[in-house]
Amino acid sequence: MDKNLLVLAGTGEVSRRYAEGVAESLGLEIYNVENKVFPDGESYIRIPELPDNNILYIQNLDPPQDKRLWEALLALDKLRSQGYNVILVTPYLAYSRQDKEFLKGEAVSVALLLRLLRSLGAEEFYTIEIHKMDSLRHFAGRAISLDPYPYMAGVLADKLPHPSDVLVLSPDLGAIDRARRFADAFGSEFDYIVKRRDRVTGEVYMEPKEIPARGRSIIIVDDIISTGGTMAKAARMLLEQGATDVYAVAAHGLLVGGAVDKLRNSGVKRIFVGDTLPPKEGVDQVELYPVVAREFEWVNQHGAS
Numbered sequence: 001m002d003k004n005l006l007v008l009a010g011t012g013e014v015s016r017r018y019a020e021g022v023a024e025s026l027g028l029e030i031y032n033v034e035n036k037v038f039p040d041g042e043s044y045i046r047i048p049e050l051p052d053n054n055i056l057y058i059q060n061l062d063p064p065q066d067k068r069l070w071e072a073l074l075a076l077d078k079l080r081s082q083g084y085n086v087i088l089v090t091p092y093l094a095y096s097r098q099d100k101e102f103l104k105g106e107a108v109s110v111a112l113l114l115r116l117l118r119s120l121g122a123e124e125f126y127t128i129e130i131h132k133m134d135s136l137r138h139f140a141g142r143a144i145s146l147d148p149y150p151y152m153a154g155v156l157a158d159k160l161p162h163p164s165d166v167l168v169l170s171p172d173l174g175a176i177d178r179a180r181r182f183a184d185a186f187g188s189e190f191d192y193i194v195k196r197r198d199r200v201t202g203e204v205y206m207e208p209k210e211i212p213a214r215g216r217s218i219i220i221v222d223d224i225i226s227t228g229g230t231m232a233k234a235a236r237m238l239l240e241q242g243a244t245d246v247y248a249v250a251a252h253g254l255l256v257g258g259a260v261d262k263l264r265n266s267g268v269k270r271i272f273v274g275d276t277l278p279p280k281e282g283v284d285q286v287e288l289y290p291v292v293a294r295e296f297e298w299v300n301q302h303g304a305s
């Protein structure tokens with residue numbers, strides 16, 4: 001793909017915010033997908049006239065996910081039929097947690113989603129911290145999950161306790177790499193908690209494991225906080241084990257229902273999430289568009305139009 005890019009902002013507040021941040025930091029022109037919703041709830045999409053062929057199309061999949069996804073498919077199909085080359089950036093990739101058939105007969109949502117995006121013309125795909133890296137294989141093209149944790153660790157350095165007093169934990173062994181990436185940049189030790197989820201009820205169980213929590217500040221790092229159940233259970237257990245305070249950090253803050261209250265009631269001192277989803281009261285958001293912009297810096301170096 002040629003190096004001259006322009007930014008096309010997809011639908012929703014998060015898409016627009018990321019598109020503006022990326023366009024401004026790279027000095028690229030920005031255009032908006034025009035959209036409206038008809039009185040019966042159906043979506044209308046129009047692609048404005050674009051002066052260049054190479055498009056950095058930023059379309060987030062924040063709730064309502066299905067609507068956003070449909071808008072993305074309409075836009076991608078139109079862009080392809082008009083002969084544009086499209087790099088798709090989706091900061092929050094909905095459906096990423098349904099990445100296998102946990103129970104017989106379950107649809108593997110992320111596989112279909114990535115196949116659809118590719119087949120409708122996205123040539124490259126970028127997201128922030130996909131739930132499982134392995135899911136990217138379903139996109140038959142260049143597909144990248146950007147790592148937000150070193151950047152978040154830098155931003156949070158003056159808001160959190162001193163690294164030497166801190167233990168960074170992942171809420172399960174499978175996610176320990178997230179704790180490691182954050183801890184390496186923050187300068188702390190890291191470890192993991194043993195978590196198990198009942199696939200039918202969704203209930204989370206934390207199993208006892210010797211964690212040197214006593215007298216320490218704990219930062220729990222996860223990819224997503226949804227209902228807050230995982231973080232709240234972990235926080236309670238760690239405070240019972242003598243941790244002095246517990247902070248929750250995640251790339252994506254869905255924070256559905258009473259998640260924020262649930263976290264507060266469990267003793268979590270502060271909640272920090274990326275800004276890949278709409279903001280919630282009582283939660284600190286870290287702007288992550290620089291993590292996306294950095295990935296496309298070569299555009300500046302090689303001369304954008």
Ligand code: R5P
Pocket residue numbers: 097131171175204222223224225226227228229230231
């Ligand atoms: C699951 O494996 C994810 O990494 C998160 O731990 C999970 O989505 C968090 O969900 P909740 O906040 O509902 O416990």
